[in-house]
Amino acid sequence: MKLVKKEVIILEFNWMIVKQYLPVFRQAFFNTLNVSGVSLVFALIVGLIGGLCKISKNKIIHNIASIYVNAIRSTPLLAQLYLIFFGFPYIGIKFSPFVTGVIALTLNSGAYITEIVRSGIEAVPKGQTEASLSIGMNYFTMMRRIILPQAFVIIIPPLVGQSVVLIKDTCLLSIIAYTELTRAAEIVVANSFAPSEGYITSALLYLTLCFVLMRFSRYLEKRQKKV
């Protein structure tokens, strides 16, 4: 990017560089979606189990889930990433950057989704629980047929919000050399010495992804308010 001083100061954004590195950005875009999607699926599973554990009356299960959630939510994702990325090879286990990223993102988002699931379940009116038990359902059937379906509807907006956070968190995976959007920008910068074209293009791609999801979340919230 050059600052060209003529009569007026104009900025020239070198689109040729963007065009030249378009394959890199496209691959990185799909890699970002890939790692976000896989992590989200696993995080949802972890979050569902964790949420159920957190509302459990069993003190041991409840405390284990609480410790997990508090530990993850009080430490930065970067620290968790370093712990996994440097810790596992030290004890001899080697993962690919993709797997390391998925593990770190799953554990991190899983804790936040645990809280979302827990608040969703607690938001279902108590009358539903009482009615189910009075019909004679056991805990498992009550959860499966009555409580969880209603909780699921409640938690969709915050879940979409959490997936936006997840997509933005993938940018830290550039540190462990996984070629997602931020790493693509770094590659462009390293090869062409054009930081603007690299980082701004990545920023625009992230913005498009997140903007679409944020609008979708707002649409879902409005629909929920109608009901």
Added chain:
Amino acid sequence: MNNIIEISQHSIPFLVKGLGVTAYLALISGVFAVIIGIIAGISRGSKIFIIRIISSIYVTVFRGTPFLIQLYIVFFVLPSFGMTFNVLQAGIGTLAFNSGAYIAEIVRAGIEAIPKEQSEAALSLGMTPFLEMRLIIMPQVIRIIIPPLVGQLILLVKDTSVISLIGIFDLIKVGRELTIASGENPIIIYTWVAVFYFVLCYPLYVFSIKIEKKLKLKY
């Protein structure tokens, strides 16, 4: 076991210094972020089109892009525009603006939660919009937004770790350098890093729960 104690004893003094840097970054950025967030949050609902549009674009852009990308842009791209910052300025400034965008959303949600009757009553008393904000709306808003605000400040403390990637020697960078320099067990060192972040963040979390209970009782 002795090995663990030995490594811990060697690394903890350095980690504590890093913890000081992290706390300093978080404090300065936090103060600026709250100020920026309140201004942007109020501007989001402004009747003046240009103020509303600028603050909306600011909030959308800073909430829709990762903090690391924002940091890289401020540190590597802005110099082409003539604005050069050192690592500390770039880190604190970007963090303040990043968290400010989230705080703006929190403030806006708080303002929209105040019943419209309050606003109408204030204006019918002859208050200017500025007085209405200062005397009626904002005191009620501040009470409502304290729990999510503290939550955002916890995220701010954790985001200071990302600033280490442009070179600031905060807690996590100290941990990383210790691991590389000494080649010792990274699990022990990073666990201590996590413990120190926990010591910084968990009290804030407990504080937010206590404040939420206290504010609920006041009603």
